[in-house]
Amino acid sequence: MKATSTLLLLLVSLAHAGIAQQAVRFEDFFIDSTLRIDYYHTGDAREEVLVVDRMLRQGPWAGNPRNPLDSFGYGHYYVKVYDLSSEALLYSRGYDAYFDEYRTTEPARRGVKKTFHESVLVPCPKKPVRVVIEARDAKNQFHTIFTHQIDPSDYHVMAAPPDPRDRIFVVLDSGVPHDKLDLVFVAEGYTAEEADTFKADLEKYREILLTLEPYKSRERQINISGIFRPSAQSGVTQPREGISMNTVLSSSFNALDTDRYLLTEDNRSLRDIASAVPYDVLCIIVNSTRYGGGGLYNDYTIFTAHNAFSQTVFLHEFGHGFAGLGDEYYTGDVSYVDFYPRNVEPLEPNLTALLDPSRLKWKDLITPGTPIPTEWGKAEYDSLQKAMGALGRKRHELVASLEKQGTSRDSVAAVKKEMDGQLKVMRQRVSDILTDGPQKGSVGVFEGAGYTMQGLYRPAVNCLMFSNEQKAFCKVCERAVARMIGHFAGESQ
Ligand SMILES: [Zn+2]
Secondary structure (H helix, E strand, C coil): CCHHHCCCEEEECECCCCCCCEEEEHHHHEEEEEEEEEEEEEECCCCEEEEEEEEEEECCCCCCCCCCCCCCCCCCEEEEEEECCCCEEEEEEEECCHHHHHCCCHHHHCCCCEEEEEEEEEEEECCCEEEEEEEECCCCCEEEEEEEEECCCCCCEEECCCCCCCEEEEEECCCCHHHCEEEEEEEECCCHHHHHHHHHHHHHHHHHHHCCCCCHHHHHHEEEEEEECCCCCCCCEEHHHCECCCCCCCCECCHHHCCCECECCCHHHHHHHHCCCCCCEEEEEECCCCCCEEEECCCEEEEECCCCCHHHHHHHHHHHHHHCCCCCCCCCCCCCCCCCCCCCCCCCCCCECCCCHHHCCCHHHCCCCCCCCCCCCHHHHHHHHHHHHHHHHHHHHHHHHHHHCCCCHHHHHHHHHHHHHHHHHHHHHHHHHHHHCCCCCCCCCEEEECCEEEEEEECCCCCCCCCCCCCCCCHHHHHHHHHHHHHHHCCCC
């Protein structure tokens, strides 16, 4: 359904407080085309500045004209488009950026500045508009960090040229982009000879997505395509291993100095390739067997295709990238320093600081009779995690020392076997707490979430956003994902 052929009455709030809402028709303000604004985002923990790189007009608009405003409130940034004459807010969308993660690291706190290339996509306006980007502070209050007046007739707004190297594969066609969630997978680290491997991977991850609820029951609201541009080399860059690969997106492990964190900083190439199709959400499939990935809300999701855990890594990271879900786990080697400030309610729909239990985000989903907060065996889980970490380190040191002393291979193997047996027992107990405790399947308020041991809570003992051994979302995450699909499908929120 084209916006130009449908009467779309949209209630758009006005920027000036006190002025009554006004009905605005999408087609009065926009054409069915996408305006892409590329910019550089520079700064450290204390300051940030945005500088325009270029503006491009590309393909049809993928978003739903019935839902031009983003009322979810997720993401640390918001792009907003205002009509110049009436000041009416015409379009908005929240998003996260690599920069926002960088600013929470130790170097950024020391004042080391870094520049990232980023893009925002908005529907192409008919008349000059004001584009504003707002960033949240530590208390999640918005501040304008960028204002730019854009005249769509300005000759600097160039059409994005197609690239003859790109091949497009459509693997799920449910209808015109306006009424669907349009998902695109971009190939990374596949050579020209590996086009068939990419196609097989594309079909595999389409199936994986569509077997998980709520995607499964909403398949008819989703379009999926893939874009293949060959890389010069096969694989991905792994700095700590000294492996440097020439790939189309220059993706790399050890993002933010975290071993398994995989991201790309080549946003310009990513957005150039993706411009071949209309898209709401962007995924990168990396041709590698190593464990890892990443997901930035409304920016992109990235994962390796050929690891034993790739399925859950993809679904977990896509939960961040598409639906703005937060990490429910709180152990591990992430490099953020106080990613969630104390006494501030997180933006994510599946995390809470429980500052006001009467306004709990998932209050209506709580399993009747469940106490708030909810006891789940945390003390035992935490002590097991600590003991497993200590035993793992002891095993590593002991084996190294025995090998150095020239101990026989059989004796070393016996030591390894003994310690592995102890680790296995502890891992089994951890698994029992998560999958077989008295609160299994309940929705409650469970302490330990968002890289934080105390003071942050999650909705279930276990969830795809908590553990890579869990293959389903908790009820709260499932509902949040369903709402996001519905947003793109034109359902009112
Ligand atoms: Zn969850």
